[in-house]
Amino acid sequence: MRLDENDALARLSAHDHGILGTVHPERGTDLVPVVFAVDDDGFAGIPIDRIKSKTSGRLQRERNLEADPRATLLVERWDAVDWSQLWWVRAELRWQPTPTTQRTQNLADLLVLRYTQYRDRPFNRILVFRIVEVTGWSADSA
Secondary structure, three states: OEOOHHHHHHHHHHOOOEEEEEEEOOOEEEEEEEOOEEOOOOEEEEEEEOOOOOOOOOOHHHHHHHHOOEEEEEEEEOOOOOHHHOEEEEEEEEEOOOOOHHHHHHHHHHHHHHOHHHOOOOEEEEEEEEEEEEEEEEOOOO
């Protein structure tokens, strides 16, 4: 059953991790697992932090976004036994290369509230995205 936009956005906002898809100029879709926060104004923040080791100061997803600002965030619920519990939500995003300081700060505050690992704000950057569209599906009609 197709989720209405409000239900899809609520499920997206409540979920604690997802898969970010960006467009690599040569190989096409580039997928990475991410954590994120969604604000009340329809923006999502995905941190680039100093906690997890990185091979480079600028990640491939950032280079991808500089070439093409489109992205997708996918979250889902899987249950191997009870398929009536299955659902997914897909958010179509547009990267905001120059967000306001206030927007970035608000998303950083939300990330700190969601993830105890971020209580000391170990952010190099917060990638800010405008949510363009949210769609979803659920096996259960309730």
